[in-house]
Amino acid sequence: MPSANLVISYNHMKDAVELCQRQGRARQKRAAFVIMEQRVDRPLSKLLRVQRHQESVIRNFVPGHNNFQIEECRRREQRERETNILRRLLCDSRSKSDMAILNEFVQKANGHITEHILENGREFCANLIYTSQSIPTLESRSLFSANKRTAKQNAARAMLGKLEETLRITHQEGSC
Numbered sequence: 001m002p003s004a005n006l007v008i009s010y011n012h013m014k015d016a017v018e019l020c021q022r023q024g025r026a027r028q029k030r031a032a033f034v035i036m037e038q039r040v041d042r043p044l045s046k047l048l049r050v051q052r053h054q055e056s057v058i059r060n061f062v063p064g065h066n067n068f069q070i071e072e073c074r075r076r077e078q079r080e081r082e083t084n085i086l087r088r089l090l091c092d093s094r095s096k097s098d099m100a101i102l103n104e105f106v107q108k109a110n111g112h113i114t115e116h117i118l119e120n121g122r123e124f125c126a127n128l129i130y131t132s133q134s135i136p137t138l139e140s141r142s143l144f145s146a147n148k149r150t151a152k153q154n155a156a157r158a159m160l161g162k163l164e165e166t167l168r169i170t171h172q173e174g175s176c
Contacts, residue, residue, distance in 0.1 A: 003027030012039040016050035079134035082109045083167045090160075090169070098156040105163070106130065113159075117148055124148045126155035130163070138162050 005028040013019050013035075026033045038044050057070070085108045093101050106113045111132035118125040123144035130138040140162055142154035163169075 003031075005031045006034070007031070008034045008036065010036045012037045013042070013047060014039075015042070016047045016054060019044075019047045020051055020054075075134045078109075078132060079167065082111070082132065082134060082163075083169060085109050086160075086163055086167055087169055090164070097153060098160055099153055102128075102156040102159055105160075111135070115152070117151065120144060122146070124151040126151040128152075128155045128159050130159060135163075135166060138166060 004025050007022060007026040009022050013022065023033050035044060061070075082105075086105055089101050089105055089108075096104075102113070105111070109132060111130055114129040114131075116127040116129075118127065124147060125144045126142045126148070128140050138159070140155050140158035142151045142158065145151040145154060
């Protein structure tokens with residue numbers, strides 16, 4: 001593709017890679033890059049932030065040297081994200097069930113939860129397993145209850161307690 005002095009982007013970009021590719025077409029000196037439409041959930045400012053982060057990772061990458069440090073940094077960032085999300089959800093949880101809070105946490109934190117229901121005659125026990133980049137495995141189990149919903153709520157309450165303990169979230173007066 002030849003270099004251009006003016007690139008007009010009529011369609012929104014889906015990610016920072018596409019932004020970089022479109023900017024790369026404006027290679028001539030004093031070239032201009034115009035964006036006519038951007039996605040509401042991915043404004044140009046966010047794409048530029050991601051692009052700067054990607055450039056930083058590329059600049060600082062040393063094959064076979066920093067890989068462990070990069071993974072450790074990602075784990076710390078994930079742990080911080082999980083802590084902030086859980087703290088905020090617990091502060092705003094007045095009318096939500098424990099299962100709703102846990103589901104919202106898992107979605108926002110990009111974690112994964114596995115649910116197993118055990119049945120013993122007319123009683124049910126729920127087993128929940130949470131995993132993420134910063135928490136390899138966290139498991140909670142409810143006592144046997146008369147119905148599945150109660151068992152799941154009890155397991156969710158136990159899981160939220162374990163997450164608070166693991167992420168070292170304390171309840172202090174006025175912390176919300």
